[in-house]
Amino acid sequence: MIAIIDYDAGNIKSVEKALIYLGQEVEITRSPERILGAEGVILPGVGAFGDAMNKLHGYGLADVIRQCADSGKPFLGICLGLQLLFESSEESPGVEGLHILEGRILRLPQKQGIKVPHMGWNNLRFPENGRLFEGMTGENGQEDSYVYFVHSYYLQAQDERIVTATAEYGVTIHASVEKGNVFACQFHPEKSSYAGLGILRNFCRICDSR
Numbered sequence: 001m002i003a004i005i006d007y008d009a010g011n012i013k014s015v016e017k018a019l020i021y022l023g024q025e026v027e028i029t030r031s032p033e034r035i036l037g038a039e040g041v042i043l044p045g046v047g048a049f050g051d052a053m054n055k056l057h058g059y060g061l062a063d064v065i066r067q068c069a070d071s072g073k074p075f076l077g078i079c080l081g082l083q084l085l086f087e088s089s090e091e092s093p094g095v096e097g098l099h100i101l102e103g104r105i106l107r108l109p110q111k112q113g114i115k116v117p118h119m120g121w122n123n124l125r126f127p128e129n130g131r132l133f134e135g136m137t138g139e140n141g142q143e144d145s146y147v148y149f150v151h152s153y154y155l156q157a158q159d160e161r162i163v164t165a166t167a168e169y170g171v172t173i174h175a176s177v178e179k180g181n182v183f184a185c186q187f188h189p190e191k192s193s194y195a196g197l198g199i200l201r202n203f204c205r206i207c208d209s210r
Contacts, residue, residue, distance in 0.1 A: 002207060003038035005065070006030045007055045009080065010046030011188065018190040018197065024204055032064045040207030041068050044190075045080030046150065049105065050092030052080055062098060069100045069182050074207045077184035079151060082177070085184055091153050101179060103157035114170035117152040122167040122175075122187070130164025130178050131206055132185070132199050147175075147185075147192040147199075155186060 004015055006028045019026045027034060035041055043065065045052055056062045068075050077085050086097050089105035097105075108116045124145040126133060136145060149167070155174040157163050165176035167187070176185045183203065189196035 001025045001027055001038050002040045002042060002204070003035045004028045005035060005041065005043045005061060007045075007052065007059055007061055009044060009052060009055075011044050011079065011190065014188075015042060015044045015078065015190045018200055019204070022197065022201055022204060030059050030061060032060065035061075035064055036067060036071070036073075038073070039210060040074040040076070040203065041065075042076045042078065042203075043081035043084065044078040045084065047080055048091060049080065049083055049089040049097070049153070050095040052084055053092070053095050053097065056084070056098075065098055066100060072181050072210075074203065074210065075182050076203050077182075078190070079186060079188055082155060082184035082186050083153060085182065086155065086157075089153055100182060101157070101162065101177065101184075102159065103155055103174070105153050106156055107153055108151075109170050111170045117150060118169050119150050121146050121148055122169060124165040124167055124175055124187075126165055128161065128164045128178075130176060130183075132176060132178065132183055132202050133164065134202055136195060136198055145195060147187040147189065147195055149173075149175075149187045151186060 083105045162177045162179045167173045167175045189199040
């Protein structure tokens with residue numbers, strides 16, 4: 001079973017629908033026992049960094065997420081779920097993130113021709129081999145790599161060796177990271193058609209292989 005953490009964030013149902021399409025047993029839950037007992041865990045999210053952290057603390061989920069990360073259980077953050085894994089965000093000064101990974105969440109720059117929020121399809125580049133992207137990249141590194149973004153803030157990871165995908169939108173976005181059992185995507189695989197289903201399928205395979 002894959003647990004989707006319920007903290008009143010957006011896009012939870014679309015993640016559930018995609019996983020069910022892939023034949024997975026899925027449960028949307030905020031029960032620590034169900035989350036810690038799952039084969040894999042997903043933290044989705046659309047919304048504000050500060051509000052999300054308040055809800056995670058309010059539901060007693062922040063420590064549960066840290067336990068998942070420490071346990072070796074496959075864990076996937078999506079969009080806001082990626083940002084929350086890091087230290088802080090310019091969106092909510094003074095609010096501490098989960099600090100499972102190290103890096104900064106910065107506002108996308110205001111530049112001519114660049115609209116914020118960033119909403120749309122972008123091509124990924126793959127600076128490091130990532131298990132989420134197995135089978136997606138051809139010889140030129142471009143095959144099946146268009147994915148859908150909706151965000152105003154982006155990740156700048158402290159250690160670029162954990163960055164498995166990048167995208168360009170006025171700045172280089174660290175679009176996906178992987179460190180041990182912890183994976184995260186700034187884009188929405190559940191809304192990214194064939195490529196996104198491939199990413200989620202790879203995550204499910206990682207869960208099944210434990």
